[in-house]
Amino acid sequence: MTYHILIAEDDQDIVELLRLYLENNHFHVLTAANGKEALELLKQEKVDLLIVDIMMPKMNGYETIKAIRQTSHLPILVLSAKSLDHDKIIGLDLGADMYMVKPFNPLEVIANIKALLRRSYQFQDTTVSGTQLFKYGDLEYDPERMVVLKNGKTIPLTACELKILVKLMSSPGRVFTKSQLYEATGQEGYYEGDDDTMMVHISRIRAKIEDQPSKPRYIQTIRGLGYKFEG
The missing domain is CATH 3.40.50.2300 (Response regulator)
Structure with missing residues (x-):
């Protein structure tokens, strides 16, 4: 190709x-x-x-x-x-x-x-569960089209944002470290300097999926550990 x-x-x-x-x-x-x-x-x-x-x-x-x-x-x-x-x-x-x-x-x-x-x-080859449909509240992941929808409307996510969000949605309530979410994007060699990049990704995702990004309903920060998705 x-x-x-x-x-x-x-x-x-x-x-x-x-x-x-x-x-x-x-x-x-x-x-x-x-x-x-x-x-x-x-x-x-x-x-x-x-x-x-x-x-x-x-x-x-x-x-x-x-x-x-x-x-x-x-x-x-x-x-x-x-x-x-x-x-x-x-x-x-x-x-x-x-x-x-x-x-x-x-x-x-x-x-x-x-x-x-x-x-x-090669999204389907990552560690994200790419074949299962997830639906929580007004959010839904469509694995066939590989898109996340809010109230039926497609959310314009980057490839990295999509992988991070689907990783979180795949296990609601589970805390993922920044390193685990970084690996979900398909990258290797995580180091502490990548923390800022992950924080930017999470901030952007919240701005797109949350009604009040400053008071997130879905993506919760677990101080000192990482992030989890509340279904």
């Missing part, structure tokens, strides 16, 4: 560098010079993953991510010169799956793209 990668980047030198490495790894490459062009291509072309810069003309990366997340679980890798933790948190909070800082190692970019594709398109 050939995966289609869309690069949204206004620096042509970076585009050509990424294209070289992507094509050498047998990916099909599409390009857009800004967020608006990227959104138009997403309507017209098959795209399996988006690489997006933050600082672009017409529509920046943050706006692009926000627009995509309204309707799609498309894996998104941010590649930006904005290196402050604040910038990274904004990108992840809006729905990016991964955030890398320029200058970058092209081989590391390729490795992260492959990891995101594995996590996003």
Whole structure:
């Protein structure tokens, strides 16, 4: 299977560098010079993953991510010169799956793209119980479509968010550590620095499924241990 990668980047030198490495790894490459062009291509072309810069003309990366997340679980890798933790948190909070800082190692970019594709398109191979329907209150997981619904409407979750939420829903009342939830996303090598990333994921999930995210009904924090789902 050939995966289609869309690069949204206004620096042509970076585009050509990424294209070289992507094509050498047998990916099909599409390009857009800004967020608006990227959104138009997403309507017209098959795209399996988006690489997006933050600082672009017409529509920046943050706006692009926000627009995509309204309707799609498309894996998104941010590649930006904005290196402050604040910038990274904004990108992840809006729905990016991964955030890398320029200058970058092209081989590391390729490795992260492959990891995101594995996590996003081999969901059924993870430790999550992917065939069972879960229904709690106004929330429901549909395993055939691999979507979570609230009051019958699909919630726009990223691939990571979906895996974390379904992992929690699979065992209501059970406390999962941050490490266990991290592993549920298909990643390996958890370390303490990943705590902040998991907290961002949980915060984003709550914002999408809870009526009052500051007073969550479903996802409870168990201080010093992790999180549990209340059915």
